[in-house]
Amino acid sequence: MNKKQLVVKLSGALNLSKADAERTFDTITNTILDALKGDDSVKIAGFGTYKVAKRKARVGRNPRTGEQIQIAASQKVKFLPAKALKEVFNK
Amino acid sequence: MNKKQLVVKLSGALNLSKADAERTFDTITNTILDALKGDDSVKIAGFGTYKVAKRKARVGRNPRTGEQIQIAASQKVKFLPAKALKEVFNK
DNA sequence: TTTCTATATGCAAATACTGCATATCCAATT
DNA sequence: AATTGGATATGCAGTATTTGCATATAGAAA
Missing domain, CATH: 4.10.520.10 (IHF-like DNA-binding proteins)
Structure with missing residues (x-):
C-alpha cells in the first residue's frame, strides 16, 4: 500500500476529501518529525x-x-x- | 513526547477538538495496522x-x-x- | 490505581550496513 | 492518462550491530 492508497482509505474512514485527508496525514508525520528533529x-x-x-x-x-x-x-x-x-x- | 502531547499538537494544527484529533490519529494507526496484518x-x-x-x-x-x-x-x-x-x- | 514500558544483565545467532548496477516502483508534471 | 525523474528493492561479502531470551524494578501512561 502506498501513500495514495492510504489517503483514499483515510478519506473514507474520516469522512474527509482526499485533499483534506492528505493534509491531515502530512500534518501528523511532520509533527512527529519535528519532535524527532528536536531530539525528542x-x-x-x-x-x-x-x-x-x-x-x-x-x-x-x-x-x-x-x-x-x-x-x-x-x-x-x-x-x-x-x-x-x-x-x-x-x- | 507521548501520545497525549501529540494529540494536543494535532488538535491545534488541524483545528480539531482533542477527542477528534485522537480519533483521527487512531484511525490512521489502525489503517496502517490493518494493512500490515494483511501482510501488506x-x-x-x-x-x-x-x-x-x-x-x-x-x-x-x-x-x-x-x-x-x-x-x-x-x-x-x-x-x-x-x-x-x-x-x-x-x- | 492499574496497566504498560524501559532498563539491565550475557551471549549466540540473525540481521544491518556499506557501494554500485539494475530493475522496479512511485509521485508529480504534462 | 501517460511519461519521466526520483526513490527504492535486490544481490553480493564481511564485519558491526542488533535481537531476544527471563525477570524484577522503576517509571510513565491510561
Whole structure:
C-alpha cells in the first residue's frame, strides 16, 4: 500500500476529501518529525516508539571491490513496535 | 513526547477538538495496522516504510541462569526511514 | 490505581550496513 | 492518462550491530 492508497482509505474512514485527508496525514508525520528533529522521542501507546538512534563511525567494506572504507557516524530514525503490536503478529 | 502531547499538537494544527484529533490519529494507526496484518507493507513517500519482518527461530539464552533456550520464529513490524528522513538528521 | 514500558544483565545467532548496477516502483508534471 | 525523474528493492561479502531470551524494578501512561 502506498501513500495514495492510504489517503483514499483515510478519506473514507474520516469522512474527509482526499485533499483534506492528505493534509491531515502530512500534518501528523511532520509533527512527529519535528519532535524527532528536536531530539525528542515520540511514544505512541499501543503502537510504538519513534526515536533517533546515533550510530558510531566504523570500518566497512565495499563488497564489490573488497576494499575497506571508513563509514562516518550517522543518525537514523528507529521505530520500536509496542508490545501490543508484536502480539498481533505472533498468534 | 507521548501520545497525549501529540494529540494536543494535532488538535491545534488541524483545528480539531482533542477527542477528534485522537480519533483521527487512531484511525490512521489502525489503517496502517490493518494493512500490515494483511501482510501488506505500507510505503509513505518522504517518511518511511512499515513492513512485517519474519524472524527465524534461533537459540537464545536465559541471562539469569545462562541456560540455552529455543526461541520460536516470530514476526515484528519494521520501519525503514525514507532517504529524505536520513538526510534531515545527517547534515 | 492499574496497566504498560524501559532498563539491565550475557551471549549466540540473525540481521544491518556499506557501494554500485539494475530493475522496479512511485509521485508529480504534462 | 501517460511519461519521466526520483526513490527504492535486490544481490553480493564481511564485519558491526542488533535481537531476544527471563525477570524484577522503576517509571510513565491510561
